[in-house]
Amino acid sequence: MTKRTLIRCDRLFTGLEDEIRRDHTIIVEEGFFTYVGPASNAPAQAPGDTVIDAGERFVMPGLVDAHTHLVFGNARSEEDIDFWGTPEFRALRGLFFAQRVLAAGYTSIVVPGDAGNCSISVRDSINAGLFDGPRIAASSNVIANRHSLNDWFPEHVGTPDYVTGRLCTTRDAQIEEVRRQAKAGVDCIKIAMDGTHFRENGTHIAAFTQEEISGMVTEAHRLGKKIVVHAYGKEAVLYAARAGVDIINHAFFADDECIEAMLKSGSHVSPTLTFLRNNVDFCPSWEPTATSGYQGAQRRIIEVAKKTLNRMREAGVPFMAGSDSGFAVTPYGEWHAREIEILVDWIGFTPAQALRIATAGTAKAMPRGQLLGAIEAGRRADFLLVDGDPLADVRVLQQREAIDAVYLDGRLMSFKQRPYDAYKVSHFNSLKWTDVYSRERVAEIRATT
Structure with missing residues (x-):
């Protein structure tokens, strides 16, 4: 007889409904939930x-x-x-940080764009049982075109093979890259549908044509892979939705035509506003994000995004929750759950709806996602014990001490929050000055000191 774990719950949130279930028992056997129901009807405890x-x-x-x-x-x-x-170093570093993400209560993560096969390696080492870590939907290089995101270095530098972007400027190259990544073992493929190039009227220019994105999506889906896109502007969102991509990140400048296309295709939107909100809320006036005007631009984008995403919610577009963790302003294990707060505060979801998005809803992005994201018989036994009530205040999920226990496949995860030197794991840039010391600038500094 297999050994079972019985968890007696006074407050159970399954991820499939808005209400709390009281006085329930859940039973875990061999990594799966086998019973979720009233304690009075639960199978008897066995030796x-x-x-x-x-x-x-x-x-x-x-x-x-x-x-x-x-x-x-x-x-x-x-x-x-x-x-x-x-x-090699990126993969080892990624494994270390993956464990911090798991400790924050995130039992599954999607990696939308990577360098080479790093996240594939981390995923495989966890799946092989060599290390503990979250479930990972792995990817490879972001498929980029001229002037899209990830084609961010000057033209004379290009996009070397070791960077996150993979420049694919012809339809043949784009299809070949989809096939290469599928053979490498990715779970999802990211395409940079636009970047920072605009028309004179201020609208974003899509980096790929409708025919190009449709061709890549068709081939990826034929090979059993999901497609994630970066898309801010209307044109990029519209092309992506018409092509039937699985996830559209951002979609801040979408219009009603885009929303209609998303509803028709079933494409999910993942706003990923945590990155922008942290830049606005955290970065002091002397940070380059502020002095360059980047912070101000993000404030303006947020105001547009709130209106756009509220219209999407009202129309019934399906949402997912993502944080853009991995940058200095969104460090691993710190702010993932802030996106849940944003879904409530800025986009108008109730706390229960936001929690359902961040569990069963976003689990659809994972391989075999129908087995994840909810406490239901037949699903993988990934669950949390939280001190506090996220339905009363979703911000409790951002408190490290509130995540009392994390279970993956029914196993209690144990974490040692090992300290590390941030300047030895990244931040290797050789920048030595943040100012240009002209005579005028030196005079200004001396006048204020």
Whole structure:
């Protein structure tokens, strides 16, 4: 007889409904939930069973982050991401940080764009049982075109093979890259549908034509792979939705035509506003994000995004939750659950709806996602015990001490929050000055000191 674990729950949130279930029992056998129901009807405890009394702790499914850049190393710049770490070091560093993500209550993560096969390696080492870590939907290089995201270095530098972008300027090259990544073992493929190039009227220019994105999506889906896109502007969102991509990250400048196309295709939106909100809320006036005007631009984008995403919610577009973790402003294990707060505060979801998005909803981005994201018989036994009530205040999930226990496949995960030197895992840029010391600038400084 297999050994079972019985968890007695006074407060159970399954991820499939808005209401709390009271006085329930869940039973785990061989990594799966086999019973979820009233305690009065639960199978009797047998010799050898383990019994856990959750007491007043809030029992809920493990959280899922649809946007974690596992191998970026809390980077401060694109150069930090692409130039200063070998693929081998990035993979080892990614494994270390994956465990911090798991400790924050995130039992599954999607890596939307990577360098080489780093996240594939981390995923495989965890799946082989060599290390503990979250479930990972792995990817490879972001498929980029001229002037899209990830084609961010000057033309004379290009996009070397070791950087996160993979420049594909012809339809043949684009299809070949989809096939290469599928053979490498990715779970999802990311395409940079636009970047920072605009028309004179201020609208974003899509980096790929409708025919190009449709061709890549068709081939990826034929090979059983999901497609994730970066898309801010209307044109990019519209092309992506018409092509039937699985996840559209951002979609801040979408219009009603885009929303209609998303509803028709079933494409999910993952706003990923945590990155922008942290830049606005955290970065002081002397940070380059502020002095360059980047912070101000993000404030303006946020105001547009709130209106756009509220219209999407009202129309019934399906949402996912992603944080863009992996940058210096979104370090691993710190702010993943802030996206849940944003879904409530800015986009108008109730706390229960936001929790369902961050669990069962976002689990659809994972391989075999129908087995994840909810506490239901037949699903994988990934769940949390939380001190506090996220339905009263979703911000409790951002408190490290509130994540009392994390279970993956029914196994209690044990974490040692090992300290590390941030300047030895990333931040290797050789910048020595943040100012230009002209005579005028020197005079200004001396006048104020």
